[in-house]
Amino acid sequence: MTDNSKPIVSAVITTYNREKSLRRAIESVLRQSYRDIELIIIDNGSTDGTKAVIQSYAKNYKIKYIYQGDQGRYLNALNEGINVAKGKYIAILDDDDFWCDKNKIEKQVDFLEKNPDYVLVGGGLIGIDEKGQEIARYLLPEKDVDIKKKILISNTLAHTTILFRKDAWEKAGGYDEGLDWGLWLKMGKMGKFYNMQEFFVVYTGHQRGNPGFIEKRYTKLKWLKTDIGIKKKHKGDYPGYKRALLLCWIRYFYSLLPFRLPPKRQLWLLLFRARNLLGRLKSR
Numbered sequence: 636m637t638d639n640s641k642p643i644v645s646a647v648i649t650t651y652n653r654e655k656s657l658r659r660a661i662e663s664v665l666r667q668s669y670r671d672i673e674l675i676i677i678d679n680g681s682t683d684g685t686k687a688v689i690q691s692y693a694k695n696y697k698i699k700y701i702y703q704g705d706q707g708r709y710l711n712a713l714n715e716g717i718n719v720a721k722g723k724y725i726a727i728l729d730d731d732d733f734w735c736d737k738n739k740i741e742k743q744v745d746f747l748e749k750n751p752d753y754v755l756v757g758g759g760l761i762g763i764d765e766k767g768q769e770i771a772r773y774l775l776p777e778k779d780v781d782i783k784k785k786i787l788i789s790n791t792l793a794h795t796t797i798l799f800r801k802d803a804w805e806k807a808g809g810y811d812e813g814l815d816w817g818l819w820l821k822m823g824k825m826g827k828f829y830n831m832q833e834f835f836v837v838y839t840g841h842q843r844g845n846p847g848f849i850e851k852r853y854t855k856l857k858w859l860k861t862d863i864g865i866k867k868k869h870k871g872d873y874p875g876y877k878r879a880l881l882l883c884w885i886r887y888f889y890s891l892l893p894f895r896l897p898p899k900r901q902l903w904l905l906l907f908r909a910r911n912l913l914g915r916l917k918s919r
Contacts, residue, residue: 641721641722641723642671642672642673642721642722643669643671643672643722643723643724643744644669644671644672644673644722644723644724644725644726644740644744644798645672645673645674645675645716645717645720645721645722645724645725645726645801646664646672646673646674646675646725646726646727646728646740647675647676647677647713647716647717647720647725647726647727647728648660648661648664648674648675648676648677648716648727648728648729648730649676649677649679649709649712649713649716649729649730650676650677650678650679650681650685650730651678651679651680651681651685651730652681652682652683652685653681653685653730653731654681654683654684654685654687654688656730656731656839657685657688657689657730658688659733660728660729660730660731660732660733661674661676661688661689661692661698662733663728663733663734663735664728664734665692665696666734666737667734667737667738667739667740667741668737668738668740668741669738669740669741669744672722672726672740673697673699673720673721673722674696674697674698674699675698675699675701675716675719675720676689676698676699676700676701677701677703677712677713677715677716678700678701678702678703679703679708679709679712680702680703680704686700686702699719701715701716701719703715710810710811710812710814713727713809713810714809714810717801717804717809720801722801723800723801724743724744724747724798724799724800724801725798725799725800725801725804726740726743726797726798727794727795727797727815728795728836729794729795731839732795732836732837732838732839733836733837734795734835734836734837735761735834735835735836735837736758736833736834736835739758739796739835740798742831742833743756743758743798743831744798746829746831747798747800750827750829752826752827753779753826753827753828753829754799754800754803754822754823754825754826754827754828755792755797755798755799755800755803755819755822755828755829756797756798756799756828756829756830756831757775757792757793757796757797757798757828757829757830757831757835758775758793758796758830758831758832758833758834758835758836759772759773759774759775759793759796759830759831759832759833759834759835759836760772760773760793760796760834760835760836760837760838761773761834761836761837761838762838763837763838763839772834773793774830774832774834775791775792775793775830776791776830777829777830777831777832778829779827779828779829782828782829782830783823783828783873783874784873784874784875785875786819786820786823786828786873787820787866787869787870787873787874787875787876787879788875788878788879788882789879789882790815790816790819791830792815792819792828792830793836793838794815795836795838796830796835796836797815799822800826803822803825803826804818804822806825807821807822807825808821812861812864816865817865820865820868820869820872820873823872823873824872855887855890855891856887859883859884859886859887862883862886863880863883866879866880866883
């Protein structure tokens, strides 16, 4: 890609005080076999060595670095990164995760170019614990009809595996309080979804001492209300509204328990299994 040409793909990373894990995320983008990618990094007010890490790569690679002094603006940071992106397609990567398939973007661009009626394409996850040991592998529903049957019950699209069309993001109005889930629900009314049955991302699951946006920004009750609000807003667009509400309450009451599962059976693993169980009950 020349300096004056428009990239086909824009990869957006938002970061805050993750100098230890950010390098791994950046390198997973730079290792992609598909070369027509611009990398945009939105720094949400880091006070550690994050800026130095980014600058060490910017010497040799074309990286757009945007510093935000106001912390806690994850959704605004995502929207800002995509607003300045020049790519036809957008890929999001969290600073504590990384792409494990060097052909991820190449495969997804090829799919979307050949299938203009699809607004996005995702893939599978590999979960790891605090020591970097694999916990589990998840392949999400593949076809549009199966994804949309379950998406109101629980998110059937893994955020950092997704490649989506920027124009669909614009029509949807970007990210809002529904996070990526809310965005998918809006996009799903514009076109089709697809999950490749391949593993694209190594996911940390917001390990202990490494909280994600929801843990930092929302109280348990606030997230419950937000979660229910998303489902209520889209209950006429997707099936499974009652089961979706049930899972909301299961998640909430579990969070109030005075104990936690061992590391290899974290909450996100339990909820993934609960969602699959609800899906099987529905199909009977």
